[in-house]
Amino acid sequence: MFKKLAFTQRRFLNMSLDSSKLVINKTTTPKTKLPNDELVFGKSFTDHILEVEWTAQEGWGTPKISPYHNLSLDPSAVVFHYSFELFEGLKAYKDDNGDARLFRINKNMERMSKSANAIDLPAFDKEELAKLIGKYVEVEKDFIPKGNGYSLYLRPTMIGTTPSLGVATPDKALIFVIASPVGPYYKTGFKAVSLQATEDHVRAWPGGSGDKKLGANYAPTIKPQRLAAEKGHQQILWLFGEEGYVTEVGTMNVFFAFQKPNGKKELVTAPLDGTILEGITRDSILELCREKLGDEWEVSERNYTIHDVKKAADEGTLIEAFGSGTAAIVSPVNNIEFRGENIKVPTSEGETGEVTKKVLQWINEIQYGKSQFKNWSTLTKDL
Amino acid sequence: MFKKLAFTQRRFLNMSLDSSKLVINKTTTPKTKLPNDELVFGKSFTDHILEVEWTAQEGWGTPKISPYHNLSLDPSAVVFHYSFELFEGLKAYKDDNGDARLFRINKNMERMSKSANAIDLPAFDKEELAKLIGKYVEVEKDFIPKGNGYSLYLRPTMIGTTPSLGVATPDKALIFVIASPVGPYYKTGFKAVSLQATEDHVRAWPGGSGDKKLGANYAPTIKPQRLAAEKGHQQILWLFGEEGYVTEVGTMNVFFAFQKPNGKKELVTAPLDGTILEGITRDSILELCREKLGDEWEVSERNYTIHDVKKAADEGTLIEAFGSGTAAIVSPVNNIEFRGENIKVPTSEGETGEVTKKVLQWINEIQYGKSQFKNWSTLTKDL
Numbered sequence: 001m002f003k004k005l006a007f008t009q010r011r012f013l014n015m016s017l018d019s020s021k022l023v024i025n026k027t028t029t030p031k032t033k034l035p036n037d038e039l040v041f042g043k044s045f046t047d048h049i050l051e052v053e054w055t056a057q058e059g060w061g062t063p064k065i066s067p068y069h070n071l072s073l074d075p076s077a078v079v080f081h082y083s084f085e086l087f088e089g090l091k092a093y094k095d096d097n098g099d100a101r102l103f104r105i106n107k108n109m110e111r112m113s114k115s116a117n118a119i120d121l122p123a124f125d126k127e128e129l130a131k132l133i134g135k136y137v138e139v140e141k142d143f144i145p146k147g148n149g150y151s152l153y154l155r156p157t158m159i160g161t162t163p164s165l166g167v168a169t170p171d172k173a174l175i176f177v178i179a180s181p182v183g184p185y186y187k188t189g190f191k192a193v194s195l196q197a198t199e200d201h202v203r204a205w206p207g208g209s210g211d212k213k214l215g216a217n218y219a220p221t222i223k224p225q226r227l228a229a230e231k232g233h234q235q236i237l238w239l240f241g242e243e244g245y246v247t248e249v250g251t252m253n254v255f256f257a258f259q260k261p262n263g264k265k266e267l268v269t270a271p272l273d274g275t276i277l278e279g280i281t282r283d284s285i286l287e288l289c290r291e292k293l294g295d296e297w298e299v300s301e302r303n304y305t306i307h308d309v310k311k312a313a314d315e316g317t318l319i320e321a322f323g324s325g326t327a328a329i330v331s332p333v334n335n336i337e338f339r340g341e342n343i344k345v346p347t348s349e350g351e352t353g354e355v356t357k358k359v360l361q362w363i364n365e366i367q368y369g370k371s372q373f374k375n376w377s378t379l380t381k382d383l
Numbered sequence: 384m385f386k387k388l389a390f391t392q393r394r395f396l397n398m399s400l401d402s403s404k405l406v407i408n409k410t411t412t413p414k415t416k417l418p419n420d421e422l423v424f425g426k427s428f429t430d431h432i433l434e435v436e437w438t439a440q441e442g443w444g445t446p447k448i449s450p451y452h453n454l455s456l457d458p459s460a461v462v463f464h465y466s467f468e469l470f471e472g473l474k475a476y477k478d479d480n481g482d483a484r485l486f487r488i489n490k491n492m493e494r495m496s497k498s499a500n501a502i503d504l505p506a507f508d509k510e511e512l513a514k515l516i517g518k519y520v521e522v523e524k525d526f527i528p529k530g531n532g533y534s535l536y537l538r539p540t541m542i543g544t545t546p547s548l549g550v551a552t553p554d555k556a557l558i559f560v561i562a563s564p565v566g567p568y569y570k571t572g573f574k575a576v577s578l579q580a581t582e583d584h585v586r587a588w589p590g591g592s593g594d595k596k597l598g599a600n601y602a603p604t605i606k607p608q609r610l611a612a613e614k615g616h617q618q619i620l621w622l623f624g625e626e627g628y629v630t631e632v633g634t635m636n637v638f639f640a641f642q643k644p645n646g647k648k649e650l651v652t653a654p655l656d657g658t659i660l661e662g663i664t665r666d667s668i669l670e671l672c673r674e675k676l677g678d679e680w681e682v683s684e685r686n687y688t689i690h691d692v693k694k695a696a697d698e699g700t701l702i703e704a705f706g707s708g709t710a711a712i713v714s715p716v717n718n719i720e721f722r723g724e725n726i727k728v729p730t731s732e733g734e735t736g737e738v739t740k741k742v743l744q745w746i747n748e749i750q751y752g753k754s755q756f757k758n759w760s761t762l763t764k765d766l
Contacts, residue, residue, distance in 0.1 A: 075540070219466040
């Protein structure tokens with residue numbers, strides 16, 4: 001009974017995040033902004049950091065925007081030992097009016113909340129955190145580079161900070177948000193990538209946490225990724241099971257397009273079965289393609305295997321393939337090495353396929369506020 | 384070719400760890416040592432921290448022992464985002480001569496090296512790190528509590544510190560070692576635990592990294608562990624696959640003892656198939672039991688299922704079960720909840736079984752230098 005009361009109490013405290021309490025302490029030594037052509041993903045950061053501390057006793061504390069600074073943590077903090085860490089990635093765009101826009105931030109907040117729940121980090125009010133991020137973007141607005149493909153990458157992060165080596169639910173945590181100005185993934189137009197399909201390494205498993213955006217899902221993928229790169233491939237294609245199910249590519253979701261015997265075309269991605277990251281770009285592509293591709297296309301979330309892909313390539317019914325994620329939006333594929341053989345993937349329009357190209361354009365236009373689709377693009381000043 | 388040269392170069396730099404370069408800067412404000420009865424695992428720490436920085440360009444830097452202090456890291460450091468982190472756990476014991484002893488530290492160094500390799504963190508000279516840890520223990524010797532069951536828990540840790548959000552092999556890293564004085568796991572004799580067998584959550588899988596001591600393997604286990612605790616169980620029993628293979632218990636390896644139809648007894652633990660942590664206590668128990676239990680016992684590393692355990696319990700051929708790990712050495716089990724039913728596990732000697740009790744005694748005697756077994760106990764002054 002005591003435990004149940006304590007848990008209810010804790011839920012209440014966890015929802016105490018309050019954006020109206022935000023304290024802003026601006027830097028007196030602003031950084032010089034880099035020219036657009038010197039921007040490298042995640043290497044340079046803006047002038048400030050947004051932070052909110054949480055304790056099991058007090059709930060969420062005062063949100064603070066202060067000059068970008070190192071985090072100072074006890075070496076026993078659980079984030080260093082047991083991977084109590086999760087993150088989100090989203091971008092702020094500058095529209096033609098000079099206003100800052102965010103793309104589907106509610107989806108990031110939902111996913112962040114699920115990630116926290118998966119590793120017993122605290123709950124938080126999702127709308128309040130979205131508001132805080134909006135205010136943070138307003139403070140950093142001058143760091144949003146102008147131009148198509150340019151944006152300010154935002155990295156909301158939550159870590160467990162309890163200074164104790166006991167493996168247990170953390171009683172201290174920190175949300176922080178940092179931001180890095182970034183350029184277009186493809187500076188000179190599309191560049192198709194070659195994939196190495198792997199059967200030796202398995203990214204995620206039913207009953208595991210591969211569908212959450214936890215730090216834990218990333219470090220173990222780096223060595224196979226590096227080995228693939230040393231063989232001349234840009235990304236790993238993650239397979240699952242003896243059947244060789246296609247799951248993800250690198251740190252992206254993946255789509256394949258097939259010509260079907262009934263004359264239709266099918267755009268396919270793996271279903272959200274607990275082993276697939278719930279990509280917001282993935283979700284957006286599904287929704288946009290269902291609405292815009294037209295009657296000749298079917299859009300499916302279903303299981304398919306590397307053998308299906310190889311057979312389609314052999315028979316000439318493979319149309320195209322691409323990865324999807326926040327960084328690149330879409331990343332066209334032109335080759336897959338599988339068991340020592342190369343499966344050639346068509347790129348009908350030079351370095352990309354038709355759907356890949358359309359998807360990039362549709363999403364870009366929404367992100368920069370050039371076209372409206374539902375309420376996917378939000379002005380930060382309205383948050 | 385350039386890449387290969389670079390890699391060879393890097394291997395050389397990685398092996399540059401040199402214990403003779405150690406710089407010691409002792410605290411001028413030593414902490415008051417806690418009395419033995421106030422020691423809590425991993426909550427209080429000694430006066431100093433051992434640190435060595437690494438960069439891809441320079442290899443390992445100067446090892447330093449300095450006053451215990453917070454780590455100051457850029458918020459973009461890869462350890463916070465992608466779980467570039469691994470650790471070891473081992474203990475220093477004070478023997479009857481007042482000398483400090485370590486138990487099989489070479490095994491910890493081997494495993495730490497494998498963990499680093501698994502997530503593309505740098506290699507290091509294992510003997511040199513063991514020497515540094517020996518010197519660190521000598522500095523902290525007064526913090527090793529006296530008495531059977533008391534020890535100084537050591538936590539060697541390696542983290543990636545590259546300040547960049549790119550998901551890639553880190554080019555900066557840090558080894559640090561901290562130490563926490565700890566008391567016996569069972570202050571008033573053995574206390575048997577109840578387990579919750581889970582089929583919903585999977586700790587590790589083939590092609591994953593569950594056999595390495597990565598932070599990534601811990602955070603995802605906490606929520607099922609808490610839910611089991613709320614139902615009155617102390618630990619999770621991790622099963623694998625439709626067959627219900629028994630793999631580990633909580634953060635420990637697990638052993639079961641069965642009476643066999645041929646009149647012999649069998650002590651069983653799961654084989655090291657890539658999903659089982661290569662426990663040093665596990666390995667020590669296997670070796671000691673093979674040598675000391677006698678002819679009536681068979682000691683096996685083989686797959687077995689929760690159904691085998693239930694059947695043996697039903698038929699009266701289940702003898703005992705225990706978890707094994709550095710913290711408790713052994714942890715006797717008296718109950719397993721599986722699909723809503725309780726499997727009663729015998730504890731022939733009150734709160735423990737016969738083998739569990741023997742194993743604890745054997746290992747304790749070696750750890751405190753009261754008996755010799757191979758070269759398993761090392762005086763830190765000899766390292």
